[in-house]
Amino acid sequence: MTDRYAADDLIAYAEALFTAAGLDADKAAIVAPLMVEADLMGHTTHGLQLVPPYLGALADGSMAGSGxxxxxxxxxxxxxxxxxxxxxxxxxxxxxxxxxxxxxxxxxxxxxxxxxxxxxxxxxxxxxxxxxxxxxxxxxxxxxxxxxxxxxxxxxxxxxxxxxxxxxxxxxxxxxxxxxxxTTNGLTGRLHKEGRRLDHEWVIDAAGNPSTDPAVLFTDPPGTIxxxxxxxxxxxxxxxxxxxxxxxxxxxxxxxxxxxxxxxxxxxxxxxxxxxxxxxxxxxxxxxxxxxxxxSNPPRPGVGKVRLPGDGALARKRAALENGVELYPGIVDGLQGWADRLGVAAPTAL
Amino acid sequence: MTDRYAADDLIAYAEALFTAAGLDADKAAIVAPLMVEADLMGHTTHGLQLVPPYLGALADGSMAGSGxxxxxxxxxxxxxxxxxxxxxxxxxxxxxxxxxxxxxxxxxxxxxxxxxxxxxxxxxxxxxxxxxxxxxxxxxxxxxxxxxxxxxxxxxxxxxxxxxxxxxxxxxxxxxxxxxxxTTNGLTGRLHKEGRRLDHEWVIDAAGNPSTDPAVLFTDPPGTIxxxxxxxxxxxxxxxxxxxxxxxxxxxxxxxxxxxxxxxxxxxxxxxxxxxxxxxxxxxxxxxxxxxxxxSNPPRPGVGKVRLPGDGALARKRAALENGVELYPGIVDGLQGWADRLGVAAPTAL
Known part of the structure; x- marks a missing residue:
């Protein structure tokens, strides 16, 4: 059972981390809810998972915090x-x-x-x-x-x-x-780290042979998506x-x-x-x-229901706002190191 | 060996057909070169092949010729x-x-x-x-x-x-x-008429099963692309x-x-x-x-050269302007009936 958090608590957490790392307060107030919004919608590679590298970028100056x-x-x-x-x-x-x-x-x-x-x-x-x-x-x-x-x-x-x-x-x-x-850099990177494969031949190795293994993107020379x-x-x-x-x-x-x-x-x-x-x-x-x-389109065999782009994300968002946000494994731990360093308190799970 | 025509002759032919069918002269002067342009670029389902149905539409009033x-x-x-x-x-x-x-x-x-x-x-x-x-x-x-x-x-x-x-x-x-x-309506329609198949499973039948046969689009109820x-x-x-x-x-x-x-x-x-x-x-x-x-990208096995979209079309166009336009089979015959009816002389092959 993964912990759940109130969306507002996660937003406040991200906002506190960003301001502590040197992002202008008016900017942190806009960026933090957008990071959590991605998690609410189920785009878990592009939500709070990105906060640690963004904090790193503020720290090393590769992201400007002001102006x-x-x-x-x-x-x-x-x-x-x-x-x-x-x-x-x-x-x-x-x-x-x-x-x-x-x-x-x-x-x-x-x-x-x-x-x-x-x-x-x-x-x-x-x-x-x-x-x-x-x-x-x-x-x-x-x-x-x-x-x-x-x-x-x-x-x-x-x-x-x-x-x-x-x-x-x-x-x-x-x-x-x-x-x-x-597919994306985020997904192939995550699957590679987890030692998993792609559903279909979505990548090619450096010689151009189709593959389901995201590892072909990490050879030298690398393959491509x-x-x-x-x-x-x-x-x-x-x-x-x-x-x-x-x-x-x-x-x-x-x-x-x-x-x-x-x-x-x-x-x-x-x-x-x-x-x-x-x-x-x-x-x-x-x-x-x-x-x-x-x-209302009659679905193909094996398809439960034809949906519109956004239907799933908006349903996930509504459920997460009501029942709390279940973060993808590793995200909470990834933020904890920065929270300790920046002196920001992590939110309590629901 | 298919006949070749001078692009200008084909443009004049299409222009004469359109004006004879009731399209304003200023409009025919713009439409005719654009129809031939498609053939020059190799988009043969969307060039002169469309002139007969356009003439039909002018004749039955479903295309307005003036205004x-x-x-x-x-x-x-x-x-x-x-x-x-x-x-x-x-x-x-x-x-x-x-x-x-x-x-x-x-x-x-x-x-x-x-x-x-x-x-x-x-x-x-x-x-x-x-x-x-x-x-x-x-x-x-x-x-x-x-x-x-x-x-x-x-x-x-x-x-x-x-x-x-x-x-x-x-x-x-x-x-x-x-x-x-x-794939497109134009291509599936043409292949179906010619009794040919698609390269891959680009269509599904009415029940949702993937197929290479464009005929599944012409059943009742029809399949889909x-x-x-x-x-x-x-x-x-x-x-x-x-x-x-x-x-x-x-x-x-x-x-x-x-x-x-x-x-x-x-x-x-x-x-x-x-x-x-x-x-x-x-x-x-x-x-x-x-x-x-x-x-300059190194190609995959079986690919001669990586091209940009438009490279092929522009090369075909240059060749056709120099050596004449080779029309897709059936296009010349399709126009002839209209030429006879409208009293327009067909161009001479090169």
């Missing part, structure tokens, strides 16, 4: 920032807030951020736009890391290149959170990855062509206000129809 | 049109042109179109933005047709939902053209499809929630001007690096 992004350009519906290695979670939340405000005025808004630190769980930001009736798309890539090869190739060029989309309906929003590769579509139709994931690379680095004017600066992200945020197109009701009429057609 | 779209909204960086069942190819080309112009002013621009007729080959439009140094994304869906089920389901809810992205570099642009399903990622990780293609549905129908305020109007499209065009972000040179520095890293 504002530098505005590189502002045309109203287009804003470009240099993130100055500030918390990517804070930068992205701030960008979504700005994009929502600007989209209300212009109908759409793009915010591009170079040199953010890591931005954690993209899905966690989506409701910050959809609750205002806006459609939002967030993409990120890490120009200092490469684990995915172009389709047909064997040498890693880019990151899994996630893209998340929030789509409002009259009820729960549709929360899409996919990457351009079949396959693009979405795999060996069969991986040109689709490849095309999506190139799109994300361009949106997150080329627009930002900083990326793999520059000297690596360490763990971080180029970020792309786009918001559309349905009110500026055909109206909020007309938008929801279509997305409500779509949601119902998917949820 | 302008109705402006539903215009906020500068956001424009929303009712396409009034005009040629989707003409509407999309006009939308890309407008979006490029507006993006130059605002940094980005979204054009949303409801009630367009079919828009043919998305990739054919991309260079109309990239040649101005702009990044462009085009998506479309047909609310009157459904051939793809949500992941885990068995009843078709939406179309393959293509998305195309043009990314400028210092050299050739990267031209991404993917759909959210593994699998989303990108297939049985294995089809939640990725599913997420992409929901995104395209929202961008092309919910923003447009017209879609599957409305009574079907026949073969047509909801269209979404977004253009970004790198000059409004970090500058054209900074953009190209990243995309040039990316293009080189992909093209």
């Amino acid at each position: 504002r992004p530098e505005a590189l350009a502002d045309r109203g519906p287009v804003v470009s920032w240099d993130g100055r290695r500030l918390s990517g979670v804070w930068l992205t939340a701030t960008a979504v807030e700005l994009a929502v405000e600007r989209a209300r005025q212009y109908g759409t808004c793009t915010v591009s951020i170079r040199r953010a630190h890591h931005i954690a769980c993209l899905a966690a930001f989506l409701e910050r736009a959809t609750r205002h009736g806006m459609m939002v798309q967030i993409a990120s890539s890490d120009p200092s890391v490469a684990s995915v090869a172009p389709f047909g190739g064997t040498r890693a060029v880019y990151t899994p290149d996630p893209i998340a989309v929030g789509i409002p309906t009259s009820g729960d929003p549709i929360l899409v959170d996919i990457s351009a590769s079949i 396959l693009p979405v579509g795999g060996i069969d139709h991986g040109h689709k994931g490849y095309g999506l990855a190139l799109t994300v690379e361009a949106l997150t680095q080329a627009l930002a004017g900083h990326g793999r062509a520059d000297p690596p600066e360490g763990w971080g992200a180029g970020v792309f945020v786009q918001v559309w206000d349905p009110a500026a197109f055909s109206g909020v009701d007309a938008f929801a009429r279509q997305t409500d129809w779509l949601a119902e057609a998917c949820r | 302008r779209p109705e402006a539903l909204a215009d906020r500068g960086p956001v424009v929303s049109w009712d396409g009034r069942r005009l040629s989707g190819v003409w509407l999309t080309a006009t939308a890309v042109e407008l979006a490029v112009e507006r993006a130059r002013q605002y940094g980005t621009c979204t054009v949303s179109i409801r009630r367009a007729h079919h828009i043919a080959c998305l990739a054919a439009f991309l260079e109309r933005a990239t040649r101005h140094g702009m990044m462009v994304q085009i998506a479309s869906s047909d609310p009157s047709v459904a051939s793809v089920a949500p992941f885990g389901g068995t009843r078709a809810v939406y179309t393959p939902d293509p998305i195309a992205v043009g990314i400028p570099t210092s050299g050739d642009p990267i031209l991404v053209d993917i759909s959210a399903s593994i 699998l989303p990108v990622g297939g049985i294995d990780h089809g939640h990725k293609g599913y997420g992409l499809a929901l995104t395209v549905e929202a961008l092309t129908q919910a923003l447009a305020g017209h879609g599957r929630a409305d009574p079907p109007e026949g073969w047509g499209a909801g269209v979404f065009v977004q253009v970004w001007d790198p000059a409004a972000f970090s500058g054209v040179d900074a953009f190209a520095r990243q995309t040039d690096w990316l293009a080189e890293a992909c093209r």
